Structures are given as C-alpha cells and as structure tokens.
Amino acid sequence: MVLAHGAGAPADSPFMQELADALDLSGIPNVRFEFPYMQKRRKDGKKRPPDRQPILLDCFRDIVSQVRQEVGADCLLTVGGKSMGGRMASILATEATDIDGVACFGYPFHPPGKSDRWRTGHFSQIGCPMLVVQGTRDPFGKREELAGRGPELQGITVHWLEGGNHDFQPLARQSSSQKNLILDAARETRCFFDQCLRR
DSSP, rough: EEEEEEEEETTTTTTOOOOOOHHTTTTTOOOOOOOHHHHHHHOOOOOOOOOOOOHHHHHHHHHHHHHHHHHOOOOOOOOETHHHHHHHHHHTTOOOSOOOOOEEOOOOSOOOOOOOOOTTTTTTGOOOOOOEEEETTOOTTHHHHHTTTTTTTTTTEEEETTTTOOOOOOOOOOOHHHHHHHHHHHHHHHHHHHHHSSO
8 A cells, every 4th residue: 555644744653653554464565655745844844735736646646656666567556545645545546547446544525614615526536446434523524424425425435433533533531542443444444455356
C-alpha cells in the first residue's frame, strides 16, 4: 500500500507510524511519502496549507508509479491515506488502472459543521474496491449522516470504529484505546482486501 498523510501532520506523525506498523502486522507492507507542501515544512519548519489538488495528485501518481516499477506488474498494489490523503487516494483511483484497491482512514466526507459540502461525487468513478474506516464520532462524517446517502456510497464499504474520533481516539470511558482502534482498522483492511482481491 502507498499510504498518504493527512492535511496537518507529516508521514511520520504518531498516528501514521501506528497505522503503518498495524498494517505491516496485518500483512500489508506499505510505503509512506509526503506531499510537496509537507516536504517544504520539514525543511524550514513553516506551516503551510496543503497544495492544490492537481499538485497533490501529481505527487501521489509519481510515487505509485515508482512503487509499481519496484514491485512489478504481478504484485497487488493498493493506495490509502489518512483523511485528505485518503481522499486523494480515492480520486487517484478514478483514473489509474493499475491500482487494485483503496483504503481511507477517517475519510473527510465533508468539512466539520458543513454537511452541505459532500466530497463523494467521484465515488461512482472508482474502478476498484474501496474501504472507508471511520470513527463513529468523526466530525467529518458520522454514521447517521451517511445513512441517507446510499446511492452516493454504492460500491463503497464503510467500517465503523465505535467511539472513535477523526484520529480514532475513543472516549475515555471506553475500554478500548487509540492503538486498539488503529489495529482494528488495519485488520479490517486486510480482511477487506483478502475478500475483494483474491486472484
């Protein structure tokens, strides 16, 4: 899996590290990378907004192409990401024919508090299996908000992490932990790909 970070944190953030480790543990080797604006931040320490979508996609496309050359045509290659990174992965999957699956961790269905601005218009054009792992408390898209949008989500599998927020952090009163929810997310991703991508 080529794994992309979210808008505000780099590829080696604690969440991304936990997710990458959990995916590895579940048998999904992965490669992380950083978009150009995050590469610049790493050099000079200045926070920047994300690059425009064409730049993000160009970068993602280049990394996928490099990985495909390294692993060969017979290897199953999936893309995924946290929040914005997952959204870019899903958009990339509408145009790329050599991507076998998509996994989004905390998909930004809409900006918090702006449920009139949905980011699902491209879903019908995705040509491979796609999984969204979402916390039930995620302000970017909650279970009750998705319930009435069946046609838009047709063909997309959504797995809910009970009590998780956008970073899969559960409520303090829950017996679970962020690490456990991230492990659950990785295991569900492996099960999903096993079911959808068997050759």
